[in-house]
Amino acid sequence: MTESRILNSRYDVGDLIGRGGMADVYRARDIRLGRVVAIKLLRRDLARDPVFQTRFRREAQAVAGLNHPSIVAVYDTGEEEIDGAGDHEVKAPFIVMEYVKGKTLRDLLKAGELTPESSVRYTLGVLEALQYSHRQGIVHRDIKPSNVMVTADDQVKVMDFGIARALADSAATMTQTQAVVGTAQYFSPEQARGETVDARSDLYSAGCLLYELLTGRPPFTGDSPVSVAYQHVSEEAAAPSTHNTDLGPKIDQVISTALAKDREDRYQDAAAFSAALRAAQDDRPVPRDRGDATQALAVMPMSTQAMVTTDAPTRALSTGSDAPSDAGEDHDGGSSPDPAEHTTAMAVAAGSSPATGVQASVEEQHTESSLFGHDDDRNHRDEDAEHYRTSRRRAWITVFSILAVVVLAAGAWFFWNWTQQEQERNATVAVPNVANLSLTAAQNQIYGSNLIPITEEVYDPKVKAGTVVGTDPKAGSQARQQSEVHLLVSKGPEQVTLPKDLAGQSEATVRSTLDALGLEVSNDVKRENTATVELGSLISTNPQLGEKVKAGSSVELTISTGKVTVPSVMDLDEDKAREVLADKAVGLNLAVETEQNPVLKPGTITKQVPEAGQDIDQGGTVTITVVEEPGPSAPPSSSDGAGSGSADPSGGSSDSANPSGSAPTTPKAADPSKKGNGAERSHPTNPGKPSK
Incomplete structure (x- = not known):
């Protein structure tokens, strides 16, 4: 347990309020300015590693110049000397930040307090913070629900720039140990592949964040970070509306663009992402932030598209199969004569009308046939015509029969597909047994069974806090796929006993112990004089030590001043x-x-x-x-009272000092020595x- 201490002769370090991968966060008081701050201190076991010291100092440099209402402010930095190996002293850096009182998006998501409207509003706040940080040249690289706070007045605060880098240094995606930085469920495909990152990588993570806030689950889940990273690189996420039927296709379109594998296909900046999200929220057409050739063709008028795709073949067909494609136009840009008019002109030039010319040709053929003795040709032609008409009827009957078969087959297929979908939608699965598992492990099992976990906290005297007690419906029972399963997470016993051995312990130790028991410490801490308890240690509590109190209740502390x-x-x-x-x-x-x-x-x-x-x-x-x-007084010497003519210090005789002639008295303690x-x-x- 850490003792209460003063950093830089200014910051009075209080209780531990958070713990991360490389730093601990304490609540502290700025003695000089009299305000509450949060101090992020590099862990002592990592302070000796220059890699972590560099990352920690880079975080301070990254956020020191960021001044935005949606980003946690940094007030000061410093170093604390700690004992190193041998006589070597190690300096652990710390960052003094704005103390934000609220809940993270992860907490709100677990508590089921998010709606689609609030999820979009919080995501817009995150995009505002990213737009500002990107404009300042800083890429966050770790956007996720646990790194976004929501204050009591519903203000978004983005924090933890621990792995942030400047855009100019964004090529360093790996750490010195060649480990990909970030969180697997939220980092972009380029982060998974170890490639360079830029502002669009943050927008991908913001898309994953919005996806989880709207659906209650991240876009990709897996048994290990490696499997999740593989899905980010090679698989497409299911549309959010498949998990939340209240969402519309416009939200699906916005998230699909944000989660594009190729960063060139994503939103190019946070402003474009925000504009598209606001349009989807207001049920307006979602703007497209890409101006490629495909989009230009998509917005081309239909008449123009028809001209481009069908005009040349039509002209070729009108001039005959062996005519060139541009035969319908002369070199001067005018139209060539119609072929039918050209034929008619040839017939008139021969001295007959078109109909007369055709009829004469038929009659000549008939006369020629009669000359060769084929008198029954007319009968053959009648039979051929009848055969042609019969063939056409049969062809139409065949066509209608085929169409009827196709329609019936299509109807049967659609009916079969509908029944399969209904069966799949109404299919049931067994609820897995997740008792005594951690919340994360239980959620992964529920997701793996094609169910949706909903977190619900309960008191349980036998199961430690944070561990799953059971499910509702119970384990083994059948539940419809994609239905909700309530995870009952233990909050510990409903009543806890205040330990008697806290008396005489330091204030920091007492606060940490009470926090582990699920109790809150009152802000009104009393200070009393006592001779038996050393400075900064606990004298008593209210309720008293040894009493049973309800979990989550407040405890007042009385601390020794070290004085009497x-x-x-x-x-x-x-x-x-x-x-x-x-x-x-x-x-x-x-x-x-x-x-x-x-x-x-x-x-x-x-x-x-x-x-x-x-x-x-x-x-x-x-x-x-x-x-x-x-x-004891010394007896007077004989010379003290003898002789009336003895000298007096005042210059006169003793007789003049004692006119009555009696012996002078000696006052007590007259000897100044x-x-x-x-x-x-x-x-x-x-x-x-x-x-x-």
Whole structure:
């Protein structure tokens, strides 16, 4: 457990609020500005690795210049010295960030609090943040639900630029250990292949994010990150409307473009993605952000397309099979004479009408045939005509029969296909047994059974928090494919006991223990003086230690200040004062100084430092001044009172100083060498005894 500490003589580090792959996040207070911040500190076991130190410092450099309401702000950076190997000291870097109080999109997704409208709104916020970071030359490279926070006022905050890079450095997709960075379920095909990345890679991840928010599942799932990465590279994701029937084809079109394998086929920037998503949300035509030849042909007028595809063959057919394709046009751009008109002109030039010419030709043929003796040719022609008419009737009957068979076959096929789809839609599968598994493992099994998992938290005294208790419907029962299965996830026992051994523990240890028990710590932390509990440690709690409380309830802490309030000993003697200060509840030392005072009774305490009511450190010393008994007075010498003519310091005789002639009196303690400054320090083990 980490003790409470101060970083850079400014940040008071509090409890642990998050833990990532390479850093721990603590809640802290900026002593200078009096505000709550979040401190991201590189883990001590990784601080000795220069690779992780470089990545951590790159994150600070990446986000230090980003100032956008949808991106978590960075206030300060620094380093903490920790013990290294031998005498070598290692500096662990840290980042001071904006403290965001809210939930991640992962939490909202697990709780089932997302709707299609809110999912689109949050994705638009992420795209605004990406548009700004891309404009600043920064690629995030790890967009996923757990890296997007939603504040209490519904504001999106994109965080964790831990693997971000500048666009100019985007070629370094691999780390120094040649491991692909990112999260398998959300990274782009080029990240999976280890190729260069750019802003369009973030847009692919944003498409995966939107897909999961709308359907409750990522576009690709698998047993391992490798299998998921393979699907990103080689397989097409199912349309979102197949998992959520409330979605329309326009949303499918937007997500299909965002998840294109070739980045040239995706949206080229976040603004284009946002415009398409807003159009789909408003049920407007989705704009296309690509201007290739296919699109140009697609928007060409139908008359023009018909001209391009059919005009030349039609002209060739009108001029005969052996005519060139441009026979219908002369070199001057005009039209050539119609072939029928040309034939008619030839017939008129011969001196007959077209009909007359044709009739004459037939009659000549008939006359010629009669000359050769074929008188029954007319009968043969009648038989041929009848045979032709019969053949046509049979052909039409055959055609109609074939059409009827085709229609019946098509109807039968559609009916069979419909029944198969209905059977598949109504097919049931057994609900797998996922009890005592982690939430992620249970979700993968439910997805693998073609079911949709819905997370629901319950109290359970036997199953630890975060582990699946069971399912609804129960394991083994039959459920329709693509139906919802509720995963009952344990929140731990409904009531927990406050450990008695927390008394005397550090505040950070107490907070971590209570958080592990599913309890919250009240923001109103009391500070009290005590002689028995060291500075920063727990004195008591409310509810008291040892009591049972409901999970999730708030606990008030009383923490030691490391100081003791000085009691008053002015009305006591030295022995009684020593006894009061030595009491276990006070725990202070006593120092005694003495002074002579002819007015006060010996043993009287005349002064106390510090005074009563003041706070001093635990185990401190209280100094008292005690009146001592006066020492024996020396007898007056014979020269003191003999002779009336002795000199007086004032310059006169003793007779003049004592007109009555009586012997002068000697005041007590008149010797300044013995009295000194009026106070003497006694031996600590024998208070009150005058020093010699």
